Amino acid sequence: MLTTQIKNQDPLNPMEGTEFAVQLATFSGVEQQVQTNQLLAQLLQGSNGGELGQLSNWIGREVRTSAPVWFDHSPLTLQIDSLADADKVALVTLDAQGNEVLREDIGTGSGEVDWQGKRANGDLLPEGLYSFRLEATKDGKVISTRDVEAYSRVSGVEMTKDGARLILAGGGWATVDEVTALRE
Incomplete structure (x- = not known):
């Protein structure tokens, strides 16, 4: 004009x-x-307004997600789901850039574990965003690699052009589709 x-x-x-x-x-x-x-x-x-209102109830609660989560030297709860066929399982820790920073043999069991973020010498990893994956091997060959989910506290919710996004403690975030569990 x-x-x-x-x-x-x-x-x-x-x-x-x-x-x-x-x-x-x-x-x-x-x-x-x-x-x-x-x-x-x-x-x-549509559902966006209702979704935003519903998700606001998640603030202060913890969600389980495979998205990167903040480590502040407090233990993180991880959900380990290993394969029955594996004879060895390693938990691989990745930093915010996707670089491997820690590898731990954890056995073939399943369930929730508290990850301490310690190197073999006992030193803690620096504070930051981390993601995790399992690497299962049998007879020395990798038979499976999968993401590991961790719990993180929700500190906010925001709407983006792609839908709702949960803001996690420490500045991480996850979409609602990446959440598999919710707890107090």
Whole structure:
């Protein structure tokens, strides 16, 4: 609209600079209001509004997810589901960049375990976001690799263009699809 106005402006009677600045500010304000209205409509539309309200009840609770979780030197609860055919299972810890930082032989059992984040010499890994995977072997050959889920506290919920996202302690996040359990 502004471009059309400038093209059709009378060169013998140009618009004053202050009028031009006022019109620019008005156009900017209208554009921001339109975007705000669109975002509000998205929140109230369909299940998103209800989903946001429902997920807000998750704040303060813990979710189990394979997304990276924050380690602050407090133990993390991991869900270990190993394979019956494996003769050896390793828990592989990955940092936020996906680099392997720790590998621990954990046996072939299943269930919840408290991960301490300690190296073999007893030193703790630095605080940060970590993800985990199991590497199952039989007769020295890797037969399976799978993500390991960990519990993390939900500190907030936000709506994105792709749907709801849970904000986890320490700045991590997970989509609702990545959550497999919820606990107090």
